[in-house]
Amino acid sequence: MASVTLKNLNKTYPNGFISVKNVSLHIDDGEFVTFHGPSGCGKSAILRMIGGLEDITTGEIYLGSDLLNDILPRDRSLAMAFQNYVLYDHFNVYDNMALGLRLRNLPRGVIDSRVKTAAEFFGISNVLERKIRSISEAQKQKVALGRAVVCRPKVLLVDEDFARQNEHRRQEMITDIKKINKELGITVLYVTNNYDEAITLGTKIVFMKDGEITEVRQ
Known part of the structure; x- marks a missing residue:
């Protein structure tokens, strides 16, 4: 519950x-x-x-x-969406969203499925390979939400x-x-x-x- x-x-x-x-x-x-x-x-x-x-x-x-x-x-x-959502500029969008799952040692296939599903959910599938510094603030916000959601x-x-x-x-x-x-x-x-x-x-x-x-x- x-x-x-x-x-x-x-x-x-x-x-x-x-x-x-x-x-x-x-x-x-x-x-x-x-x-x-x-x-x-x-x-x-x-x-x-x-x-x-x-x-x-x-x-x-x-x-x-x-x-x-x-x-x-x-x-x-729990997942938290506060103002200071820390995204790593030297990572691409995919790696930022996958980070929490990797820290939990989930299988690679599970991580890939969850990240791609979340990216589609938030409409950011087209920027998965781009570095954080190259996407818009609105997209960064979606990445932060996606990173939260992949952890279910x-x-x-x-x-x-x-x-x-x-x-x-x-x-x-x-x-x-x-x-x-x-x-x-x-x-x-x-x-x-x-x-x-x-x-x-x-x-x-x-x-x-x-x-x-x-x-x-x-």
Whole structure:
């Protein structure tokens, strides 16, 4: 199961700032959930704690029945799409997408099949042999999503800055992420400051303010 459950989740930084206050939430398998609220309300901190990029102060995070608190980020069945998607310029598109699979020591045939399937899914089959530095920013964004999808995550975490604030690219990214959710059945957790985006994208909308959930709308 790819459900996500937060139980009494708290995040306090060393300077004393309380980013997340006693948040409890259940997200069903296959849902597209948007987190909406002003900057600093704790929504990105929640995603980063789920992904293992931020330590949890107190509380628990479950993926299905598995407690994630002490599981290393690389061992969680998650993929993350944040602004700083690190692509390797000296690799071509194929090798960038295949890297995570090679690190997992998957057979060459499995890697080839997954990479080519993902490239077709995102419409980048024609650039597989090109170096990263020679493709467009929009294509780089698709490569980053493709690299995430080939690992077959149960949950995709998306920060609103992933599209680098370019409106056209943002719309392309939203289209791709909706396709990932609907056609691949991957649970999506998406953070946004945009109210209209939040209410039109998500099957569940989580409104936040000052580190707390103020409303959950379905």
